[in-house]
Amino acid sequence: MALRAVRSLAILSNPLRTYSTSGPLVNVSINEKTGIATATLQRPPVNSLNLELLTELCTTLEQLEKNKSRGLILTSSSNTVFSAGLDIYEMYKPNMDRYKQFWTTLQQTWINLYGSSYPTVAVVNGHAPAGGCLLALSCEYRIMLNNFTIGLNETKLGMIAPTWFAASMRNAIGTRQTELALITGNLFTTDEALKIGLVDEVVQSKNEALEKAGKFFDKFKRIPPHARTMTKTSLRGADIQALVKSRNEEMNKLTAFINDPKLQEAIGMYLESLKQKQNK
Numbered sequence: 001m002a003l004r005a006v007r008s009l010a011i012l013s014n015p016l017r018t019y020s021t022s023g024p025l026v027n028v029s030i031n032e033k034t035g036i037a038t039a040t041l042q043r044p045p046v047n048s049l050n051l052e053l054l055t056e057l058c059t060t061l062e063q064l065e066k067n068k069s070r071g072l073i074l075t076s077s078s079n080t081v082f083s084a085g086l087d088i089y090e091m092y093k094p095n096m097d098r099y100k101q102f103w104t105t106l107q108q109t110w111i112n113l114y115g116s117s118y119p120t121v122a123v124v125n126g127h128a129p130a131g132g133c134l135l136a137l138s139c140e141y142r143i144m145l146n147n148f149t150i151g152l153n154e155t156k157l158g159m160i161a162p163t164w165f166a167a168s169m170r171n172a173i174g175t176r177q178t179e180l181a182l183i184t185g186n187l188f189t190t191d192e193a194l195k196i197g198l199v200d201e202v203v204q205s206k207n208e209a210l211e212k213a214g215k216f217f218d219k220f221k222r223i224p225p226h227a228r229t230m231t232k233t234s235l236r237g238a239d240i241q242a243l244v245k246s247r248n249e250e251m252n253k254l255t256a257f258i259n260d261p262k263l264q265e266a267i268g269m270y271l272e273s274l275k276q277k278q279n280k
């Protein structure tokens with residue numbers, strides 16, 4: 001808390017610096033007038049989150065923090081998929097060293113995004129299942145385009161959403177709705193998501209979403225950044241601390257879990273069903 005306070009006080013005195021963190025999988029552009037960064041996921045066809053994409057995103061978020069960013073819009077280069085969630089191939093017959101690196105990077109990406117000192121908006125311009133939904137939930141505000149689906153559907157895949165996935169959802173829609181959403185693995189339509197507060201606004205186009213995102217950032221023009229950041233930390237800090245404390249324990253559980261032959265069989269069948277869908 002104290003460190004964050006010092007960092008956020010520094011925001012008041014430091015001028016904005018320009019920098020570039022764009023990589024092949026995450027394009028980063030900074031609006032020179034507003035200082036707002038846009039990070040666009042660009043890993044066709046579905047922005048599934050593999051180690052390389054997560055590493056780029058994690059580094060981008062660290063850079064934005066270091067450079068006292070004014071804000072971040074997280075979006076996708078695809079017209080139909082925000083992110084298909086974790087790359088299932090990272091969990092299928094995994095090389096355990098890579099798997100551990102993959103999971104550690106996912107944890108750190110979440111810590112950086114959920115706990116960012118700068119304001120964050122997800123422009124959800126396509127489907128956002130599982131880890132895709134987690135990315136959106138980690139932002140402060142979600143603007144979603146119509147006719148897509150979003151949710152933590154892990155139980156439908158025979159998996160369990162980790163506690164910090166659940167905490168991110170609880171932060172947005174409360175305990176009751178989170179329990180219902182998680183045990184059923186429901187993927188919500190955009191309108192259903194709006195109704196339960198899983199997204200904050202529904203729009204018809206990406207341009208409209210970007211306009212609304214600008215309005216969200218404008219709300220902070222007259223709010224001292226340190227007050228904003230400390231308030232966010234007071235609300236989200238406990239969730240982050242819980243993961244920081246249990247990181248190693250979680251890794252041990254996940255290692256055992258992922259090596260279960262029945263789970264591997266289920267993941268193989270799921271991958272096959274995704275492929276079959278394409279052949280229809």
Ligand SMILES: CC/C=C\C/C=C\CCC/C=C/CC(=O)SCCNC(=O)CCNC(=O)[C@H](O)C(C)(C)COP(=O)(O)OP(=O)(O)OC[C@H]1O[C@@H](n2cnc3c(N)ncnc32)[C@H](O)[C@@H]1OP(=O)(O)O
Pocket residue numbers: 045046048080081083084085086087088089127129130131132153154157159160161162250253254257271274275277278
């Ligand atoms: C202590 C803790 C204890 C226990 C914890 C336990 C477990 C660990 C936690 C597990 C958490 C998991 C979170 C996840 O994110 S799992 C991933 C879940 N994602 C999905 O289920 C989404 C699957 N994809 C889709 O539904 C559709 O693809 C989508 C709606 C996103 C887009 O549809 P569209 O019609 O546009 O594309 P498709 O034809 O379906 O797909 C195109 C190609 O992309 C491949 N694909 C899709 N999704 C993924 C993915 N997530 N990973 C890898 N590859 C993916 C798909 O197979 C197609 O490939 P090709 O056939 O072209 O080769």
